[in-house]
Amino acid sequence: MRTLLILLLVFFPLSAVALEYHGESTIYEDTIWQGEVLIDGILTIAMGATLEIRPGTRVSFARIDLNGDGIGESELFAQGRFIALGTQDNPIIFTSAEANPMPGDWGALNMMVSENGENLLEHCLVEYGYRGFHSHYSIARLSSSTFRYNQRGAQFQESTVSISDCDFSHNFNGLQFRDSKVVIENSRIIGNLWGIRAVFVELQMSGTRVEANRINGISLRDSKVQLIDNQVIDNRRGIYLQRSDAKITGNRINQNREHGIYLEDSIASVRGNLIRSNGRSGLKVLAADAVIEKNRIENNFEFTIYNAGDDDFHVGPNWYGSVSKKPELMDGRSREGLGLLHVAPSLVRKPEVNAL
Amino acid sequence: MSCCRQKIAMLFLLLFITGCALVPVEDGPALQIGTVQKPYEVRGLLQQDLYLGGVIRITGDLFVPTGRSLQIAPGSHVLVVGNDSTKIDPEYLDKGTEILVKGRLIIAGKKGLPVKFSLDDSTPQGENWTGFELVAAEAAIFNYVDILGAEIGILSLDSSPQLTQVNILGARYGILMQGGGELVYRGGRISSGDAGLLCFDHSALSLVQMSIVDNLEEGLYLASGCSLQQQGLQINRNDLGAVASESYRTSLQVSLGDNRIDFKPLPGDAIQ
Numbered sequence: 001m002r003t004l005l006i007l008l009l010v011f012f013p014l015s016a017v018a019l020e021y022h023g024e025s026t027i028y029e030d031t032i033w034q035g036e037v038l039i040d041g042i043l044t045i046a047m048g049a050t051l052e053i054r055p056g057t058r059v060s061f062a063r064i065d066l067n068g069d070g071i072g073e074s075e076l077f078a079q080g081r082f083i084a085l086g087t088q089d090n091p092i093i094f095t096s097a098e099a100n101p102m103p104g105d106w107g108a109l110n111m112m113v114s115e116n117g118e119n120l121l122e123h124c125l126v127e128y129g130y131r132g133f134h135s136h137y138s139i140a141r142l143s144s145s146t147f148r149y150n151q152r153g154a155q156f157q158e159s160t161v162s163i164s165d166c167d168f169s170h171n172f173n174g175l176q177f178r179d180s181k182v183v184i185e186n187s188r189i190i191g192n193l194w195g196i197r198a199v200f201v202e203l204q205m206s207g208t209r210v211e212a213n214r215i216n217g218i219s220l221r222d223s224k225v226q227l228i229d230n231q232v233i234d235n236r237r238g239i240y241l242q243r244s245d246a247k248i249t250g251n252r253i254n255q256n257r258e259h260g261i262y263l264e265d266s267i268a269s270v271r272g273n274l275i276r277s278n279g280r281s282g283l284k285v286l287a288a289d290a291v292i293e294k295n296r297i298e299n300n301f302e303f304t305i306y307n308a309g310d311d312d313f314h315v316g317p318n319w320y321g322s323v324s325k326k327p328e329l330m331d332g333r334s335r336e337g338l339g340l341l342h343v344a345p346s347l348v349r350k351p352e353v354n355a356l
Numbered sequence: 357m358s359c360c361r362q363k364i365a366m367l368f369l370l371l372f373i374t375g376c377a378l379v380p381v382e383d384g385p386a387l388q389i390g391t392v393q394k395p396y397e398v399r400g401l402l403q404q405d406l407y408l409g410g411v412i413r414i415t416g417d418l419f420v421p422t423g424r425s426l427q428i429a430p431g432s433h434v435l436v437v438g439n440d441s442t443k444i445d446p447e448y449l450d451k452g453t454e455i456l457v458k459g460r461l462i463i464a465g466k467k468g469l470p471v472k473f474s475l476d477d478s479t480p481q482g483e484n485w486t487g488f489e490l491v492a493a494e495a496a497i498f499n500y501v502d503i504l505g506a507e508i509g510i511l512s513l514d515s516s517p518q519l520t521q522v523n524i525l526g527a528r529y530g531i532l533m534q535g536g537g538e539l540v541y542r543g544g545r546i547s548s549g550d551a552g553l554l555c556f557d558h559s560a561l562s563l564v565q566m567s568i569v570d571n572l573e574e575g576l577y578l579a580s581g582c583s584l585q586q587q588g589l590q591i592n593r594n595d596l597g598a599v600a601s602e603s604y605r606t607s608l609q610v611s612l613g614d615n616r617i618d619f620k621p622l623p624g625d626a627i628q
Contacts, residue, residue, distance in 0.1 A: 070401050070421055193491075193513075214513060214534055236534070236556070257534075257556040257579070279556065279579065301622050302574075302599060334616065335572070335595060 027080075033057050038097060039074050039106075040064070047113075049080035055090035055123070060097035061106030071130045071151075072096075075107030078114050086123030088144070096128035103172060104130045104151045111135035111159075121145050131155045132171070142166050152176050153192065163187055168195075174213060177201060184208055189217075195235060198223060205230055216240050217256065227251055229354045232260075238278065241266045248273060250354035255279075260300065263288035270295060274353040281306040281330070285313050292316055293344075294351045297327065305341055306330040312339040319347045387429060395435065402426060402459070413437060413476060414485075418455045422494065425460035430469035430500070438479035452486035452507055457493045457515075465500030467521070474504040487527065490515035498522045508532055509546070512539065512559070519544065530568070533559040533582070541566050552594060555582035563589045574599050575615060576608075580622060586611065596620050 019033065023041040027049055034054035040062035045051045053059070061074040076082075086092035096105035108131040111119045115138055124145040126132035132147040133140070133154040140159065146167040147153035153168035154161075155176045164185040168174040174192035175184075178199045186207040189195045195213035196205075199221045206228040210217040217235030218227070221242040229250040232238040238256035239248065246268040253260040253275045260278040261270065268290040275282040275297045282300035283292065286308040293316030297304050304320060304327035307313045313331075320327045323346055332338040389410040390396030396408055399416035402424045409429030414436045420426045428434065439453050455461075465471040475485060487506030490496045496510075496517040502525065503509045509524035510517055514535035522544040524530045530546030533539055533555040545567040546552045552568035555561055558581035567590035568575040575594035578584055580601050589611040591597045597615030598608050605619050612618040 068401075068403050070419075280574075280577070299623060302596065302620065 027051060033059070036060070038062065039076060040097075041074055042107075043076050045076070045078040045080040045082065047079040051078065051080065051082055053084040053086075053092050055085070055087045055092065057084075057086075058093045058095070060095055061129075062097045063105045071104050072106040075110060075129075077110045077112060078119065079112055081114065081117050082109070082111060082119040082121075084121050084124050088123055091123045091125050091145075092121075094124065094126045094129070094132075098128075101128040101149070103128055103149050106130070108132065108134035108155075111138035111140055111156075114138040114140075126150065126153075135159045135161070147171060153189075156180055168192065173197065189213065194219065196220070201225075204228075209233070210235065220244050220246075232256065237262055240264070241268065244268075246270075252276075252353060253278070253282075259284040259306075260297075262286075263290055266290070272351060272353060274298075275300065277301070284308055287311065288313065293318060294347065295319070296351060296353060300328075302328075303330040304328045305343070307332070307339050307341045310337060310339050313341055315341060315343040317344040317347045319350050322346075323348055384425065384427065389429075408432065411435070414453060414455065417453060420455075420457045420459040420461060422458045425462065425495075426457070427460075427462040427464060428471050430464055430466040430471065432465075432471045434471065434473045435476035436473060436479075436485040437476040438483035438485050450486040450489070450507065452484060454486035454489055456489045456491060457496060458491050459493065460495040461488070461490070461493065462495065462497045463499060463501050464497075465521075467500060470500040470502055470521075472502045472504070473506070474502075487511065489513070490517060493517075503527070509549075512537055516540075523547070524549070529554060530571070532556070533561065535559070538562065540564075545569060547571070552576055552591075555579060555584075557581055559583075561585070563587075566590075567592065569593050571595070576600070578604060591615065 018036050020038045021043045026044040026046050028046045030050045032052045034057050037059045063072045084092045098105050105128045108129055119140040121142045126147045127149045129150045131152045132150040135156040137158045141162045144165045148169050150171045152173045153171040158179045160181045162183045166187045169190045171192045173194040174189045175196045181202045184205040188209045190211045192213045194215045195210045195217045197219045201223045203225045209231045211233045213235045216237040217232045219240045223244045226247045231252045234255050236257045238253045238260045240262045242264045244266045248270045249272050251273045255277045257279040259280050260275040260282045262284045264286045266288050270292045271294050273295045278300045281303040282297040284306040295318045297318050298321040329341045331341040385405045385407045387407050387409050388396050390412050392411050395411040395413040397413045397415050401419045405425045407427040409432050412434045436453050463471050487508040488510045490512045493515040498519045500521045502523045504525050506527045508529040509527040510531045512533050514537050516537040519541040524546045525548050527549040529551045530549050531553045535557050538560040540562045542564045547569050549571050551573040552571045552575040554577040556579045561584045563586045565588040569592045571594045574596045575591040576598045578600035591611050592614045594615045597612040597618040599620045602621040
């Protein structure tokens, strides 16, 4: 047993207390962290090495801002593999070492060209970073983790990222990514300025609450997206798609301050959603090609549907609150130069919506 | 004798002009002046307080953080270089070039010497600039300012901008008030954009002798949590003049005219 322990310590250096890294340093061999870790500089995990972080570990980053850009420079830079598997009772914490922490105190958990095996964050709390999680050309799975009080909860490019059961709350921006393939499931993106903002991505998102983000809830450009059974509530715009291809099914898109869904130059299938009590319009289209049917589009304040483009737009059968209720339309009949809306008669029965 | 008087007068004038240019304002930074030939260029995080005048070029996102100030002198022309919409960094809130303020912004135009913000000629075709984003700003004072062609002239999140004789022309949104805070707007107009002034959440608006005219969509949108005090307000020739709770219909009646629909009431359970 004693021999086994010695062997383990030789091959897997394990730090139980107060491990500190100062300045620029690099981990070249497989390493395990447990306990308290302080990073006061830039720590690189070299290609080929794996950093494993045990449950209950607290990793603190000192604030250094040598270039005066307001962003802390201490950070972790993984070119090898990064595995942080906490537990529900013993999460792993990545935080600021400052007594009065602020967003941007430290840089990021960076995964850079780290594609040999998934990088894992499970049951982690990531707070007060510039970018909580950040990757380029990497594969990562984030689950059961919280990203809060960062400038950006997560930001990644050219990566494949799977996110499940995570919270992105009260960051300046929640999730920001481009040129990536992303799955988001059963998560909460709440109280950021932007919820999700992405360009050139493939996104599948389901079972997720996107709520009280003060700019847009979900904003995608030049992307392919499936939004299924989500709740998009109380943002400024709910879902805003530009030059994208979307399937939007079974979502609750309620009480957004402006438009529930805004489709600009996009192709979309919008079916079986509840689009209710949005401040300006339920659905706004501009040069869109979309199938809009079997939705409940009710009680939106200015207009039910707004055609802001100059082409005519066809709307299938939907439910507008009652069989006899007519949708309130904004189109070329009201303003010269806009296309017309051609709206099929209302459904005779209120359709079911899944996202509860 | 008269020659000496002239020389003394010239000397005083020179000292006065030089003094104006070099003496810090209220113990603040010295005035930095750009010219048409050599504009003062600025971008990124403001690392120190700045007091700018003349011709100024904003060549990328500009961030005035908490505790710092940006002051702009009367008669300045600020040219904003729009971007190609594909960058992510630093990109604080929007893809376009933005002026994000958490600290203090003082645009000190004067009658006859307004400060003008417009797009720089080098901006790629079809691009624009985002506008001012006030995020819990410590101060935001706009005196005699023309804001041309912004996406959102002024986005105010939990901030209290004070505007005197401000014209916001051709913006997609003139002003967006979100969260709390108070907007005081005296004189000027929001015109020729998509939407005029939208108030969500629970801001307070004080609109005096200003007009919201010729916008394609709403003139004024007042969510049920917002409050309005107005005097001499004119809302004309917009698509929807005012969208507000029914209780505002009477008080706004004299302000509204020639809109496609002058007043559209918000439903009873409208969001705050």
